[in-house]
Amino acid sequence: MGCFPSVEDKSAKERSELIDKKILQDARDKENIIKLLLLGAGESGKSTLVKQMKIIHDHGFTEKELVSYKLTVCDNLLSSMRVVLNGMGQLHINLEHARNKHHAAVLLTATEPFMTSRPEMPHDLKVAIRELWKDAGVRQSFDRSFDYQLNDSAAYFFEHMDRIMDRNFVPTPNDVLRSRVRTTGIIETQIKVENVSYRIYDVGGQRSERRKWIQCFDDVKAVLFVAALSGYDMTLFEDSNTNRLEESLTLFQAICNNKFFVNTTMILFLNKVDLFKEKILYTKRHLRIYMPNYNGPDRNVESAGSFIQGEFTARNHNRKKLVYPHFTTATDTSMVQVVLNVVLDTIIMENLERTSLL
Secondary structure, three states, X not given: OOOOOOHXXXXXXXXXXXXXXXXXXXXXXXXXEEEEEEEOOOOOOHHXXXXXXXXXXXXXXXXXXHHHOHHHHHHHHHHHHHHHHHHHHHHOOXXXXXXXXXXHHHHHHOOOOOEOOEOOOOHHHHHHHHHHHOOXXXXXXXXXXXXXXXXXXXXXXXXXXXXXOOOXXXXXXXXXXXXXXXXOOEEEEXXXXXXXXXXXXXXXXXXXXXXXXHHHOOOOOEEEEEEEHHHHHOEOOOOOOOEHHXXXXXXXXXXXOOHHHOOOEEEEEEEOHHHHHHHHHHXXXXXXXXXXXXXXXXXXXXXHHHHHHHXXXXXXXXXXXXXXXXXXXXXXXXXXXXXXXXXXXXXXXXXXXXXXXX
């Protein structure tokens, strides 16, 4: 009888085989997942690109998800007006109408204006924002917002303020794209494109967040580095003495030449083309003023953009390593869709070549 396995032995063997199959399947699944790391300095537009990936390749936002952004969108509108009012103080601009001092006080002294369970803006704040936006002094401050730190989407929120402040307001996908919440920690997003799964890790870009980046460096197939072209004349939120574009260049050099990414595909998104174009063409904030090495013509977007692209690619010290640059406006879904298709194809091709499958 001792020559035959017991019922318990058979059961244990079956369990062991199931576990082995599960381990093998998990390993195969892992091979089919391409890990992407989204890096860049703060305010570069990384999180907006992730939202676009969700819209384009993950069926967009559910009704519940859209509603969950209502508080954020309303708060972005309120905080944008606060920044404009504070900018008036910095620029020594007065309100056109004395009666608006009351509205400014209401807005600047408001604390916790929204209830999380019922995110609706109080009536006095709605009136204050509407009346202040009509004031010529506020508009003058807004027109000079390049001189202080204003949310890139402030103009969008002011344009849509009536819809946003309606009690039945439900954010649209475009509202969500424009909304801004500073990324802290590590946010993981997964999308599937033509049977290939991509796991994207978005990490905060502020200096205080960068110590967390190394947690994500293992087994990365591609780095998507995002830099804001429009930051050439701006300083960091966390350091008013450091130019944003110079910070991005320094950071890109450190990432591109990092030992962890020697064999990693490097994609460079030169983002916020729309804001960059506006500054180059319609203001006196010429690129040469902020980047003295630029010798090209003023008010020439192509020349200025090419120069900045060259500044980034020159930071790559590995001649065998290619950097794939793309000019983007992260809030433009159709543009991002075209660029993403090219980027994902590039990532797959490079990884196939690396594993000698081509």
